[in-house]
Amino acid sequence: MNYYNPQQKLKNQINNQILDHPFTDYWDIFILKHQHPINITLHLLGIFFFYGLLFYTWKLQNFWLLLGLPLTQLVGLTGHFLFERSHIDLQDAVFSWRASYCLGKMLFRILMGKYQGDIRQRQEILNNYLSKNYANI
Numbered sequence: 657m658n659y660y661n662p663q664q665k666l667k668n669q670i671n672n673q674i675l676d677h678p679f680t681d682y683w684d685i686f687i688l689k690h691q692h693p694i695n696i697t698l699h700l701l702g703i704f705f706f707y708g709l710l711f712y713t714w715k716l717q718n719f720w721l722l723l724g725l726p727l728t729q730l731v732g733l734t735g736h737f738l739f740e741r742s743h744i745d746l747q748d749a750v751f752s753w754r755a756s757y758c759l760g761k762m763l764f765r766i767l768m769g770k771y772q773g774d775i776r777q778r779q780e781i782l783n784n785y786l787s788k789n790y791a792n793i
Contacts, residue, residue, distance in 0.1 A: 666743075666745075667745045667747070667748075668680075668682065668685050669743040669745075670685060670688045670689060670742060670743060670782075671689075671741065671742045671743050672741075672743065674688075674782070674786075676789070677782055677785060677786075678781060678782070678785040679778075679781075679782075682754045682758065683758055683761065684778050684781075686755070686758040686762070687762075687771075687774050687775055687778045688742070688775075688778055688779070688782065689736075689740070689742035689743070690740070690742075690762060691740065691775050691779075692735070692739045692740035694735060694738075694739045694740075695732075695735030695736060695739045695740040696735070696762070696766070696771075697735075698731050698732055698734055698735035698739075699731075699732040699735060699759060699762065700762075700763060700766070701731050702728045702729065702730075702731035702732040703728075703759055703760075703763055705727070705728045705731060706725065706728040709721055709722070709724050709725060709728065729749060729750065729751075732759075733749055
């Protein structure tokens with residue numbers, strides 16, 4: 657895959673073993689970074705923790721609770737460190753619209769029962785791409 661920006665290539669890296677891939681849409685890359693069931697579960701817990709904290713901040717009118725929001729990110733990061741060692745972009749780990757969008761989309765796709773199919777489809781595309789590239793070496 658040709659990247660014009662080396663920094664963008666690093667942001668879209670899947671892991672340390674896969675240096676090149678056919679994906680340009682971050683959703684595809686996000687799916688490949690979130691395949692392990694425990695990692696996915698921890699991300700979902702982080703989402704529920706985040707919105708629960710916002711709700712209780714509003715309900716209790718205790719804005720000190722907002723100091724706990726960074727902990728919601730740590731829940732998801734724990735999944736990457738312990739169960740699925742995929743590349744983590746620091747900006748995505750702290751906050752980015754693309755990561756937030758993909759987390760919401762992942763939650764929706766899981767609730768619809770379609771996320772496992774998304775994983776299989778992206779994995780098949782990646783495997784086909786890698787097998788063609790390595791066949792040419």
